[in-house]
Amino acid sequence: MKRITLLLLSLASILFYSCNLDSDNETPIVETVTIDGITLPKGFVISKLYEPTDKEQGSWVSIAKDDQGNFYTSDQYGSIYKSRLTKSGEKDVFEVRKLEVNIGLAQGLLYHNKELFALVNSNDEKIQSGLYKIIDSNGDGELDKVKTLKTLNGNGEHGPHNIVLAPDGQSMYMVFGNHTDIPSDVHGRVPEVWGEDNLLPVIKDPSGHANSRKAPGGWVAQTDFEGKKWTLITVGTRNTYDIAFNRDNELFGFDSDMEYDLGMPWYRPIRLIHMTSGADFGWRTGTGKFKDFYPDNLSGIANLGQGSPTGLLDGRELKFPAYYQKGLYLFDWSYGTMYHAKLTPKGSSFDAEVTEFLSGVPLPLTNGVVGDDGALYFLTGGRRLESGLYRVTYEGDLPFEVLALEERSDGKRQRDLRRELEVLHVSPSADQIPLIMKHLNHEDRAIRYSARVALEHLDYAHWKDEIKKDNPPEVAVGLALAIARHGDDAARVEALKILVGIEWQSLEESKKLDFIRAVDLLLTRMEGSLPNDMHKKIKKLFLPAYLASSEAVNMELCKILSYLQVAEIVGLTLDEMETNTSTEGMKALYISGDISNRSEQYGKDVENMLANMPNQRNISYAKSLSYLQKGWSTSTRERYFKWFGDAMQKAGGKQYLNFIRAIQKEALANVPEEEQDYLSELTEIAAARRPDYMEDVKQPQGPGMAYSVELLMSAYEKNYKNADFENGRNMFKASLCISCHSMNGEGGSTGPELTQIGSRFTVGAIAEAIVNPSGTIGDRYQYSDYHMEDGSVITGIEINEDDNTIEVAISAFAPDVTAKVRKDRLESVELSKISPMPAGLVNRLNEQEITDLIAYMLSGGNQDKIKK
Template sequence: MKRITLLLLSIISVLFYSCNQDSDNETPIIEKVTIDDITLPRGFVISKLYEPTDNEQGSWVSIAKDDKGNFYASDQYGSIYKSRLTKSGEKDVLEVQKLDVNVGLAQGLLYHNNELFALVNSNDDKIQSGLYKIIDSNGDGELDSVKTLKTVNGNGEHGPHNIVLAPDGQSMFMVFGNHTDIPSDVHGRVPEVWDEDNLLPVIKDPSGHANSRKAPGGWVAQTDFEGKNWTLVTVGTRNTFDIAFNRDNELFGFDSDMEYDLGMPWYRPIRLNHMTSGADFGWRTGTGKFKDFYPDNLSGIANLGQGSPTGLLDGRGLKFPAYYQKGLYLSDWSYGTMYHAKLTPNGSSFDAEVTEFISGVPLPITNGVVGDDGAFYFLTGGRRLESALYRVTYEGDLPSEALELKERSKGKKQRRLRQELEALHVAPSADKVSFIVKNLDHDDRAIRFSARVALEHLDYKHWKDEIKNDNSAEATVGLSLAIARHGDDATRIEALNALVEMDWQSLEESKKLDFIRGIDLLLLRMEGSLPNDLQGKIKEIFLPAYLASSEAVNMELCKILSFLQVEEIVELTLHEMETNTSTEGMKEIYLSGDISNRSEQYGKDVENMLANMPNQRNISYAMSLSYLQKGWSTSTRERYFKWFGDALQKAGGKQYLNFIRAIQKTALENVPEKEQDYLSELTEIAAARRPDYMKDVKQPQGPGIDWTVELLMSAYEKNFENANFENGKNMFKASLCISCHSMNGEGGSTGPELTTIGSRFTVGAIGEAIINPSGTIGDRYQYSNYHMKNGSVITGIEVDEDDENIEVSISAFAAGVTTKVRKDRLESVELSKVSPMPAGLANRLNEQEITDLIAYMLSGGNKNKMKK
């Protein structure tokens, strides 16, 4: 009997352990500890193992491991290094050697089957960006020979990034930022009919960022180990640095925001994306970014506020408590934070519970890897910052053995259905049309999206008549989206007629928005003119619903009605803008997850915006009205242009004011010329606010010094205990830093925002940036040299372009100073290697003054954070 009891207990124990492995009941550790200025959950231990910069080995941004206990890491601007942890007494020592190969600059590394793959991001003439393989050519155990697998056109901060092994070990996946062109021979799971797809013209970023980049944005590709067969997997991201597969073998990416868009209706926070086959995540330049709810793009599964996403890693193999093995680790470079995302199946996709795992100041995390010992190894560095390799282990009381994590049963049926549809993305079958159409109205958004993509991979002739059948509302919308992208005008009109005959008002909210987007996309993809009777029908169904629906529906209706030049909306919209000024609910995307607990790290731009929030809904209305030419009276125009003055009183991202003025400029183009000056003056009177940053500034006493980085660091070390915050703030202005850079919500926007510089830069790195500004130039601020046929050269950054001219901003010190480069007189264009920031701006400062300046910058403009 005793033996039977023991056997039963053993079986129960095994069953309990088995169930526990698939349980999602574990919770994160709330209590935190701080070790060497790095905060992490209690029970975890972190140690710094190595500092490449101390050994003149650059700043490491990518890491991989082999099956022999070795690590490989690459300097962002230099070589690849092989390393191994050894013991020297009780101390762990990392032995490092540089690989003797003519490849480096790798933002992605993958070791597989005795070969090291490197995804190179290069602006060096000696090596092109692309995928390379490093092999052991003579069998001596050392990687010594390089094979070029494929080169790509793209580099810099939005160039080629990381590379990961497919779950089955038979291929690899790579991710590229939105400044990397998709090679002409790379095709696959995404139907190649992408476009800007905005009903109203897009306003480009006034700073010039990404203005020349068009759809489809950032992308993911899959290839074999010889790099011969490439498959395009997803598109539409902004600048995803890393991708990872979770325990269910589903692909995820961590995408960046555009912080200059803060406060605008098109702003997107950093977000975790479930990167399913054929997906488009809707990045478009300027104001053109797709709304999350548009059915022709997929939204993120978690928004994390503001930041700079870098490494992404699945927790399998870690000897951590179960909760920390079952999710993804998301690294934010700007704010020195690593998050943990617990993923719970929800239909064929997932929900994410995001909590903070590690944070430090400075802690510019780049990438990480799970070690053979079950520890988490991660790098800090990038952009020539001081770099380090860290190790995180768990030494607490909770069980921490590595679990064997398998695909979960929850959601498996839905995932299998989506994957069945995804198989049709690479092997289309006309016999599957009924199956595909059936799933166009599935209640799972990712399945609906995959079904439409499967349809679009089929020859149009196999499904063009499906719109005539008696389909559900959602299926009709799905067919309409596909017809808009693939059909001709006759079929588009047929689809529009099918939609306008529907009782769209009876649909639930999300389906109303899908319906509107269906009409939107059909209208903008029309190559000819819209029949008057159909235009009248669209007006008849939408005008009565305008401003009687939800905010999201109203904003979308305003776009379509403005496009159709429905003059009745002028008075209605202006009254709404004047009376509905509440910003309730608009702050949530800036305070999502744990963001509300650490908003100080975001600097004064976000704080000022939250305190003086622009009304994003009314900005959307104002944009739509700017294209409306009919229905205006003298009084309505006056009210409209006074609104711009009120909007200019609000706070947002660095380009907030410039975007508002750009919308105003568009509106003025639809105003009779004789009224333009008067209406502009109304805006200026209403705005009536001009910051004078240089008021009462005291000039440096000197004597000046021809500063070097070494002299600056020595001066700071000697004088920082006596640093004066107010004098540092004054030197920030006197040295003209404030003309281009903002600190704590005050200053210019033609250079990087500096409030959080102390969270990721050391004194030496700040000194290098001041003294040698051309050493590292961010993509967003890099000027180009426009060589003209007459021998002259115009230097600046593109802010707009049309068929005849390129508009170029030519002054870093004054936004809005532009010139036009005529394309017919242009010989060539090259990126300038000289920063728009002049060297020597700090040479008027003496030792104490430059110390005060550095201390002020390290504090982020916050006197309470002055380091003593």
């Protein structure tokens, strides 16, 4: 009887846990605890198991586990290590040894079937970026031989990243940043007709970042275990570092933002994305990023504000309470924050409830794995920072049990329909055109998208006449998007004729925006000139609706009407820009997770921006008007260029002012030459003058010396207790640091932002960066050497390019100073090994002055944090 009772209790317990895991009533634990400076939900326990930096084993950025309880980790710039956690009495012992193989630099590791796969990200001449596997060649249980599966062109912070096993265990998926080229032999689920697809000219990043990169951006691919057959899965991300499958066997990524774009209408925050087959997520360089609502890209399912996404991990096998098993764990490197995203099916995709799981300062999270014991193991490090391996377990009172979770019934019907269409991405069939057409106007966005991708994988001849049929408006829009990408100009004009006959204003908001984007894309892809009669019809269609619709519709209409040179919009738009100055609703994008209170680096920029918010809507109008040549009078031009001066008084990301000036420059090109100086002066009169950072700066007293890392560290150790914050601030300026670096929102932007340097770097690391600036150069700040036919070399960073020339900024201290590289005289280009930051800038400082400078930097510009 006792055994029966226990069995019934056990069955009841299993049923409880099963219901608990599938219930939508669970909530995250609100009460928190702080252990060794790391805050996490009550009941969870965290411990640091190992510090590889202390053992001169580098800074670990990737981790995998095998089926014997061993871990494999890789230094970002060095070797791969094998380790095992054991017990010695009550004490944890972490045994680590280096793999004796000629491979490392792996930002992705995967152990499967007794083989270790490494996705290598290398700028070392001895080993090329690519996919490798390490095998046990003689059966002695040790991995000892490296096989090259595929080499790749791409490296650095936006190079090859992580690798994960497919849910069926029969293949693997890899993710790559937007500076990694898709090999010419890699094809698959994404129709290869991507383009920049911006109707108006794109303004590239004034800092030069990613200016040479074009569509399709970052990408995901699938391959077999011999790396023979690669399939392209998704494109259009910026720099997704990691991917993961959830309990429904759906693929997700955690994509990065471009923090320099804060305050701009094209800014996109870090976001969790559902990576469905054939998807393009719309990353384009500079101002060209697609709007989330564009139907020719997919949006994120959750925006998280600002940060630097790294690891992504599914919680299925964790011995955590039910709520924490069900979702994904999102790692943010910048803010030392790990988020938990509970995913709830919504149609064929998902909603995400994002909460903070743990955080610490400094805690530069890189990657993680679920251990055989059900604990969460994660790494910190990257960029040569001090590195650590941590373990998180649950020891609280809530029940937990790791269960093998099957795909949920919620949303399964819609997911199955989407997957049925996705089969046609790899096995196109003209017989399925009726199925595809039926779902081009499905209420579910991901299904609509998948249907159009299925159509685009078919030969154009099979479906080119479908738009001539009596289709619902939404179907006509889907067909028009596909025709824009695959048809010729005659087909595009035919599609425009059909669209202009639709009563588009009767559509709901999202479908209006789809309609406008279809017209936009047809115009963008036109290779010849638009027929005059079609020009008039589009103007007649859109002009009456301009500024009588939603903000999103109005901004998109302004772009098309400016492209068509519709003179009537000049006065209307300026009136709107001058009267509708409210920034209501624009701040929500930036306060996610109370980011301004938690981050010293982004936080100050965000805080300044929220206090002096630019109007992103009016920046969009101003950019569109910069293309418009017709309809201007003297008074309207004066009003327009005064607006630039007002905009320059606002705050945003590091390139905010430079972008505003770049838009103004575009506008000036359409102004009669004799008026350009006058209008430029109007802007300057209206603008707040840039602060003179060198005003009242006192020069160092000296005597200086030729500092080595050891001498600098010694000087700091002797004098830091007497550090003078104000003198440190003065030395930050006198040593010209402020010309290129900002601290607390003050300073230049051609070098890394330094507000958080004290929470990430030791005195020794800072000394190394000052004394030997060429030792490690960040991708974003690395110059290139342009070797010319005459033997000369131009060194700089690309900021613009046209068919004939490459414009490069040649001085970090004066970013406006540029040189033109003629392509017809260019012999070769290679990355410069010399930092744009000169060595010896601090050699004029005496020991106390150098100490004051370092103390100021360590404080992040906050006097209360000066170490005494």
